[in-house]
Amino acid sequence: MPRPVRERSILDVAGRVVADAGYDRASMDRIAKLAGVSKPMLYAYFGSKEGLYVAYVKRTGGELVRRLVEADSSDQGVRLRLVIDEFLCFVEQHRDGWTVLYRELTTRRPLAEQVAQVRARIVADVRRMLEGYGSDGFSELRAPASEGVAEAIVGAGESLANWWLGRPDVARDDVAEWYAGLTRAAITAANQAPG
Amino acid sequence: MPRPVRERSILDVAGRVVADAGYDRASMDRIAKLAGVSKPMLYAYFGSKEGLYVAYVKRTGGELVRRLVEADSSDQGVRLRLVIDEFLCFVEQHRDGWTVLYRELTTRRPLAEQVAQVRARIVADVRRMLEGYGSDGFSELRAPASEGVAEAIVGAGESLANWWLGRPDVARDDVAEWYAGLTRAAITAANQAPG
Amino acid sequence: MPRPVRERSILDVAGRVVADAGYDRASMDRIAKLAGVSKPMLYAYFGSKEGLYVAYVKRTGGELVRRLVEADSSDQGVRLRLVIDEFLCFVEQHRDGWTVLYRELTTRRPLAEQVAQVRARIVADVRRMLEGYGSDGFSELRAPASEGVAEAIVGAGESLANWWLGRPDVARDDVAEWYAGLTRAAITAANQAPG
């Protein structure tokens, strides 16, 4: 089997195992066995446990960011809803990936950097949205309020996504609608607060 | 040293260590050394590593819930703001405790149950708030929307609290104000959505 | 079994195993099994494989140096012969120790430092002997010649000792006599060379 193919299939398994057990409890032995390869292959391809994890996070986080950015480049009016849709689509399609990204957000060492960067980019986007909102005459929101509220909005989405993972009977469209509503309301409220 | 006193000081140390390194990387050796007792003491008092952790979570989560419940029993008009204040006070006073509770929220085995229960009670409270909101004539919010939005609101608070932990220069009052604004806006938006 | 006793018996076994197989091929598993303890004991007492080795070398090298120094503090006339006797006694009594000290002399990483220090002290002594020899009127030997010849003399002794280890039928007294003769001759020759 050629290397790139193997690499992808190993990453898939690694994501499943890490999503299931967390980084610390995910053993290389288990990943190797489930991937149908020997442990030395994991090390030949990824160098270390951390290397394997980082490769997975880069692949998965990279795709999430790419999709959000694309959705964000659409027409102003529908942008928010499209970005939210895209986010929920990603969660739906990559349950493991999302679980890993989200779980390791709260872990300090030694991998937080990678994941934190992905999230930071998203928070920054939301913050820009908050700060730009008032440009048409309304009051304007500035740091640190814009930062805090952006964090809150992103956190709301994460939490909602996790809840949704356990409720497959709920339609994505509904979830997106709630989240979009909350976001719009939060933006409005934040901008009116100082006034 | 009488047992209850020693137990409390051990729990304090355990919280610090677990907040610092996470449950898996927190070793009993380290906890024993920092607490100034021998390892067999830890086992005599708490039975196992999991037992020690559960004791810590019960104590810490219990206090969080107690404080929120008390704040929630106050007058209707200021209730939301008081609860939020109480929550942020707790985070401020128990950085380790909050970090542990929050971090382990996303961990599956073997301790999630305990922590999840604490959070579930909070989410349920918020949900009741959402569902009761309309009782005075407005449209009413029902599950699963009320559940999802409650999750989102709680998630927003968690995220905001974590962000705030890294920004000690921001006043608690401001954070509380933003969060209260977001929550009220979200409730209003959610109730108007179906109409 | 109290710790100091255990430590000594572990060190004895470690010396035997390392003398037998060399540092790299000596496995902690094997040392633990032969010492009748579990591997974690080795780590509890010595920290690491290197730590165990260093402890052994310190103990053994320390004793060698102590004995040589004592013998060296005797009356001038018989000093050389006494030191040589003491050295050969040590080799006879600590075959493992000598083998380890000698073998690891030629190893670069990561342990050479310790052993090299022991040897360096001995070489320095011989060098001082060489340089002081001429003080009664003969020509005097100086660096780098004194250094080189000291190295040669020490090397001759090491080599002789190793050869002797494989020839238990040869009396220690004879070996000592040969070595003393060689050393005296070498000193004389070295001092006359420049003249």
Added chain:
Amino acid sequence: MPRPVRERSILDVAGRVVADAGYDRASMDRIAKLAGVSKPMLYAYFGSKEGLYVAYVKRTGGELVRRLVEADSSDQGVRLRLVIDEFLCFVEQHRDGWTVLYRELTTRRPLAEQVAQVRARIVADVRRMLEGYGSDGFSELRAPASEGVAEAIVGAGESLANWWLGRPDVARDDVAEWYAGLTRAAITAANQAPG
């Protein structure tokens, strides 16, 4: 690249790596990478790690012996000095080779045999020199004294050579002179001892 050429360049690399790290810590991976060939090539050419090592030692030890033998076949009067010169020339030109030969002298398994043979031949030569010395009327030296002293003389040379490797500022001629002086003095002394 024709096989013999490649073989030689592989051996050169192997020598460098083994001199640097020792046999056990020298990995086939590293040798293959530095030699610019794939690992299966190493096995096709040399059969095993041990095979590669043996090939290196045979080549290097063979050259050392050849040079010493040639120098030894010269006129009686200058023989000793020529042999010593040749030895030091070899060390100077083949630092890696000498390091490997010397280092592995003290290693027991699994390669000592090869290296030990090379050294044994040299010791035997010196011994013959010692035993023949007295043929012109002086007292004669016999085993085991001749063996022991020969070992000592060879060991002195090895030790001197190693010391010299770290002192490139010292002229070869000086080193050779010291060593020749020591050797002649040792021979004389050994022959006079019994008398």
Added chain:
DNA sequence: AATGAATGAGTTTTCATTCAT
């Protein structure tokens, strides 16, 4: 003639946990 892909067996090290005193 040459190599990318692959592994069985072994290494050092750590950890939660218990026993004898």
Added chain:
DNA sequence: AATGAATGAAAACTCATTCAT
């Protein structure tokens, strides 16, 4: 009531070696 001594089990990682192409 308290601990020094001790361990079974499992972790991450490495290496010499081979096969299929």
